[in-house]
Amino acid sequence: MLQIAFSSYSWLLTASHQKDGMLFPVALSFLVAILGISLWHVWTIRKPKKDIAPLPPGPRGLPIVGYLPYLGTDNLHLVFTDLAAAYGPIYKLWLGNKLCVVISSAPLAKEVVRDNDITFSERDPPVCAKIITFGLNDIVFDSYSSPDWRMKRKVLVREMLSHSSIKACYGLRREQVLKGVQNVAQSAGKPIDF
Structure with missing residues (x-):
């Protein structure tokens, strides 16, 4: 890392003696970028992480996309099974930047x-x-510890999942099930898109 910085500095010195006025700002920007990347590397990668619990093992991914290119599109469950065989029953996986x-x-x-x-x-x-x-103003993605979520859950259980509301929707559910069965019966022998 220091060798790169010194070679960049020597290049900067030779560029500063030339007559071209644009070369010096470009060289200075390049040197500042190298120095910034070096400081970031020292600050984040080599910093001791004593207060953070260690993460479970897992495969390395690419810098921006993580392990997404290696997952493929078919038989995703088999890929996860192979990863579990390699890294154990609990493992980490970078999917993009998550x-x-x-x-x-x-x-x-x-x-x-x-x-x-x-x-x-x-x-x-x-x-x-x-x-x-x-x-995120719904029961699915609201914070579990918020009082709003607790109120939404009470309303859901009392109004939507109560015996009387389920009984009141019986006719509509029966009608939809009959339509679905009729569509399947009419499409006998043909592929069906549910």
């Missing part, structure tokens, strides 16, 4: 989802969810 922790065993999933649900409930919502829900 760090994802993948859990692939039933006992670990039970511990995360049931036993430590409050700890693992907060997650980063995708950008499309922010747009569709008008700033």
Whole structure:
């Protein structure tokens, strides 16, 4: 790293003695960029991380896209199974610039989802969810610890999932099921797009 900086500095000195006035600002910008990258490298990569818990093992990805190019498009579950065989039942995976922790065993999933649900409930919502829900103003993406979420959950359970509201929608549900069965019966022998 120092060798690159010294060679850039010597190039800067030779460029400053030339008659061309544009070469000096370009060389100075280049030197400042190299120095900035070096300082960033020392500050982030080599900084001791004593207060942060160690991450689980996982495959390395590319700088901007992470491990996305290696996942492929078909049989994604088989790729995750192979990664679990290589790195264990819990591993990290960079998908773009998002760090994802993948859990692939039933006992670990039970511990995360049931036993430590409050700890693992907060997650980063995708950008499309922010747009569709008008700033995460719904029960799915709202913060689990907020009082608004608790009120929305009470309304959902009391109004939408109560026995009387389910009974009131019986006719509509029956009609939709009958339409679906009729569409399947009419398309016998042909591919159906649900």
